[in-house]
Amino acid sequence: NAGVTQTPKFQVLKTGQSMTLQCAQDMNHNSMYWYRQDPGMGLRLIYYSASEGTTDKGEVPNGYNVSRLNKREFSLRLESAAPSQTSVYFCASSEPYRAHYGYTFGSGTRLTVV
């Protein structure tokens, strides 16, 4: 099925460890996004990539880095995990030139930092 695939689905890290969250989409979308979801906070944009080769900071970029590897893949890296980064992370994609299509989301990665 076409869509956005995130890996892993669950992860537990110790404080200070690093990891990369992977995201891939097969809809040929130009734009991709990383959000975090915390209780009572809704979704907050971490980074986005408007098109292949570009990345920009969102609302809460500190502690994260991203790589737009190609048009399909957009990864999120935590270099030194902190308990405040315990959250559910969602990747999404969209086609910006078709404004009424909305976003397609992955099923999320639940990350716990202890």
Next chain:
Amino acid sequence: GNSVTQMEGPVTLSEEAFLTINCTYTATGYPSLFWYVQYPGEGLQLLLKATKADDKGSNKGFEATYRKETTSFHLEKGSVQVSDSAVYFCALRDMRFGAGTRLTVKP
């Protein structure tokens, strides 16, 4: 800047009750507006959308009308079911989401 303000939850209703979840926005121009739904343990799914003023989006019995005079996009359903229990998010086209409203429907 652009922003979305969404009715705080949680909302608990009995089956077949009428549902309204309020959403208002602040934006320059007339951006497309969306409602997303998140079922337990899943990602967000697009529920409905409206791309211009006075448009009505509808899907699965849910409706929302894009009202520029009140800058609102309230979500409504005439008769909710237990299967509608989820978190609902209002969103602007520029990637801004409301905080989400958790709906629980009891049999």
